Amino acid sequence: MTERLKEQLQRLGDEAPELRLPSDAWAQGRRARHRDHLLTGLLLVVVVALAGTLLRVTPASRMAAEMVAPRTEPADGVPDRLRPGSDLAVAPNLAVGVTSVVYVDQERRVVAVAADRGSYRLLPLPRGLTSPHGGAVALDRSGTMLAYTWMRENDSGGPEVLTGFDVADLTTGRLQRYRLNGRAGIDVTDLVWSPQGRWLAWRGLQASRLSSDGVGVQGRFGREAIGRLDLTTGGIVQERLPAVAARGITVDEDGVVWVFGSRATASRTLPGWARRPASPPAPENLQESAPASPNGRVLLLGEGGAAASPAMVVAGLPGPEYADLNPQFSAGSRASARTVGWIDDSHALVQVTGYGDREGDYTPVESLSLAIVDIRATSGDTRQVTHIDDPESVRHLEVATDLMTLDRPTVSRPGPWSFAGTLLVAGLSALVLALAVALVVRRRRLPRP
């Protein structure tokens, strides 16, 4: 019976109104084809870009990349902009590779910036006990050796608190631990590398008693002590300082530890006094310890200040020459300068801190930057090379100056990838994947040619 239905349908078809045949079907099809190719290419590019980004930011991949043997290729460098972040991944060990910058953040965590990629990693340093004077961290000029102080409870009898410092090889992760004995211990406040990294000098306060509440250390402190480690032998010497108001120390490549204060500059070749040159009184407000120039003959000391551009003093080693510099920094109404390292014998890298107006006991830090100062010019020609975002979050800054040259002091680097940033990239990846799947599903609905 359905034969009649077939006949009727055939008749319906035969008598159907004439349809207008499209004249531009070919052109439309070609345009759609070009769009297909373009879309496929774009998707490929986006997928490759996202995959690359993910590989770059995935902690595991960064870890793998940074576990590779150390290298100092031309690509290594100090970032032109430092972006401290709070949400950083912790490195699995101390073998993080050549490091361009190390800084201590507000929470006293130590952050390493990789020289090759500019990635930011928290260093897994033993937390230990909080030092009454804050402790110290020092990166050598090659960016491969890191020294940091520690304090920890003593579980095996004897003093309640043990003090000392570690020296870590950041290329291998190998750690050398040095315990400091000085009555109840020494709270090290300054660590300084010699120009070529053979010597590490420290300054600290001798404690007559140290006790711990499980988090921090309280103590009674007496005279200052200085010491010096010979990295080639592991030998340590230390001695008490006479009652001088020492402001800082430095160490030259002969292992001579220099102590400078507000009233005089003295030198000591440990152990024992070697010479005590007659030197004019050093200016007031000298800031912290500072590394000596590569030839170990010059020291640049910054003055903490009430002026917009802090004065600086070039001191000859072994003195007694002094020269005043008046570098011009753009750092607000008040600024201080601290020598971080040296590019060569004539150019120092200086950390410039600009302060805001005092608010009670608190003085806000308004700006933080790194500048190169030419010590041959009395005007102290300066050039800002690195800007630090969020200056309040950086307590202390160390730079591998071997990675800097006058021609190429810094390199451009991306900011740290926070957890939120990684999530964003992952989300974008998921979105692109969903779009790709939707596109494929839509196309599969149409029959295959």
Add this chain to the structure above:
Amino acid sequence: MVLTREVATTTAERSFDEFVAARGRALGRTAYLLTGDHHLAEDLLQTALMQTARHWERIHGSPEAYARRILYHQNISWWRRKRWQESPLLDHDSPAPAADPDLRVTLEEALRRLTVRQRTILVLRYFEDLTEAQTAAELGISLGAVKSMTRQALGRLRTLAPELAELIGSSDSA
């Protein structure tokens, strides 16, 4: 290289134009039966030919078979998108308006009141003269689904247009 591609494009375009000239009208008839509407049929034909042109170089078999498959699938796809516009089933199940002396018009009217899937199944089975297995393959559905949808479509035609009973036959003969 560019010249070679241009020559290839020209050749392909010419063969596509020949295909449209030769088979366009037949495709148009199927499009009309599938949609039951002149304008919709033109749109459907346009889409099918555009998709055929889009994949012209990749079509290894008959371009007409490919274009027809596009017609079937695209029509159902449109129906899916516009499903919310369809009237409730109950409205369609009432008998067609007073018996029309012209059987063709009555059949056309009744076909229009079927769902797109049902109409497509009937067009494939009784206009394109495909077997149940071929229909299942064309639409990418199971043989059982084709059988049950054919049964439903014919049953609905009987409900919508009782005067077509002779044309359609009893449910047993379907």
